[in-house]
Amino acid sequence: MVLGIFVGGLALSGCSSESKDKALKESDVTLITNVLPDGEVGAAVICDFGDTIDSSKLTKDSFKVEVEVNGKPKKRTISKVYTNNKVAVSESSKEGQYVVIELDTKDEYASTSTFNEEKFLSTRDNLDYTVTLTKEVKTKEGIAYKASEKKNKISNVVTPVVDDFKKGVYQDASGSKMQYRLFEPKKEPNKKYPLVLFLHGSGERGNDNYMQVVGNEGAVAWANPQQQKKNPAYVLAPQVKAAEKLTAYWTEEPNYTTMFNLLKETIDKYDVDKNRIYVVGMSNGGIGTWNIIKKNPDLFAAAVPICGIGDFNGSNLVGEYEPLKDASVFKEIKDMPIWAFHAEDDPLVDVRYSRDAVNAIKELGGSSIKYTEYPKGTVKPMGHSSWIPALQDKEMVNWLFNQSK
Known part of the structure; x- marks a missing residue:
């Protein structure tokens, strides 16, 4: 190698x-x-x-x-x-x-x-x-x-690439804290750069400020030298503390507000192109991705939710699949460029959650939604790991950076 x-x-x-x-x-x-x-x-x-x-x-x-x-x-x-x-x-x-x-x-x-x-x-x-x-x-x-x-x-x-991410701890006005990593591109004067917000999955929770950038390629995929040479960008990777009970933490307080305030401060503090802000998340981070774009449809230029739940209602994180009841929850993002990924045989997050979200957006008249579903048995080591092929999809990466408000 x-x-x-x-x-x-x-x-x-x-x-x-x-x-x-x-x-x-x-x-x-x-x-x-x-x-x-x-x-x-x-x-x-x-x-x-x-x-x-x-x-x-x-x-x-x-x-x-x-x-x-x-x-x-x-x-x-x-x-x-x-x-x-x-x-x-x-x-x-x-x-x-x-x-x-x-x-x-x-x-x-x-x-x-x-x-x-x-x-x-x-x-x-x-x-x-x-x-x-x-x-x-x-x-x-x-x-x-x-x-x-x-x-x-x-x-x-x-650890190449990871060592280029700066460590930080953000504290908002309420006193809530969140650890994060931030990658800065090599910059030129008077130029602004896109920003990728990466929301990690459940396995990467913690207090080490490491696992969210080493647990998989979710953050480093956008910061590696080859990618930065082609698409220089900021990469922001916050980390949620691990609680005893597993919940949809990116949708809950104080995590959601603290993370969102961190994002806003980063946008204001650095030379970020406000027309090219993207969010990518997997599993629980996929839930967080759907959640944050629905709450802030005018902020993001594009989103990539991977094996997430488009309409998380507080009870459908675990247990039996619950069909979508109201397609109108996606009304505000029907025209946002979104590329969703899921594996047919995902044993942890039912693939029908992504199908429901994609179909609802299409029914609302949305024409910018893209969807990749991996057939049964094609995602290794298990069906839930659809971020592995998704993050290596060069077409998706190029598509993301081509999106602008």
Whole structure:
């Protein structure tokens, strides 16, 4: 897997002893994580040996990489080992002091988070990595790093794109607080930029100000370098606190008002193009997306609700499907560009909720509504995860940025 990552300005200490034999220090080991469509994974470990490495004898079995899971070390699968002249994952090996150990991002222990089914909550905790030298590594100056049973812990974690999001805590006039991440585009003078508001799903609730940007691609899809080069934009990703009872939190107080006030302050504070404000949400965030556009039909230029409920009534979050009773609830947004996504076999949010919303808008005369329904068995790992293909749909991404009030 080629990640194409460069971490500018990262200071990793080298080894300075005059001895001809040295040991790798924990301060020399960095974990690179990467956010994939289904969440963040440990993607590579990079070791700094201080001097240019003789790469001629480096092999995949020169190292052992482990991650602690539930208190036990689990071996990660190494896919590639090579040298580089910077802290980066590269397409080809270059002479340098860094050894890049790429990991199989599909192996059993790749994920950096744990999902608690009872609480319906993910936590980012699988970052306790170690690397062990199983074969001697030499520099071109003849200094040897001997094979050892010592497990060197990582001292740095770098997550490209996510690290470019600023952390913040917003507090409104009522005293209600909400953590958030904000990505700012590279700006030019006297130019305004669109803003994407991303509303996370239930698994990404919490107080860490991380899970809403690493739990899936919902936020980073709009901030990655390729996308920003084509469509520079702000990305705002608030995070709701985790409550014991799972509710439609984006529709409830104080969450809704605090989130909306945060959005308004961001729009006013930065050079945001007020004609190009978009909202994207998945699952519970999909419910929040339908909710916020119905309450503010004149604010948003377009919306992408993914596996949501178009007309949440306070009781249809769980349990049996409830048919739409009144199509007129969509009257104010019938002409808004909306692209809804859902999987036919979604086991958590009945697909009929999206069908009802789309059909109601069409019955009201709306012609800007688009709908993608994934056939049974096509969305992996389960039907609820329709955001995985939706966020990789380049047609949808281009469509979104082409919308303007």
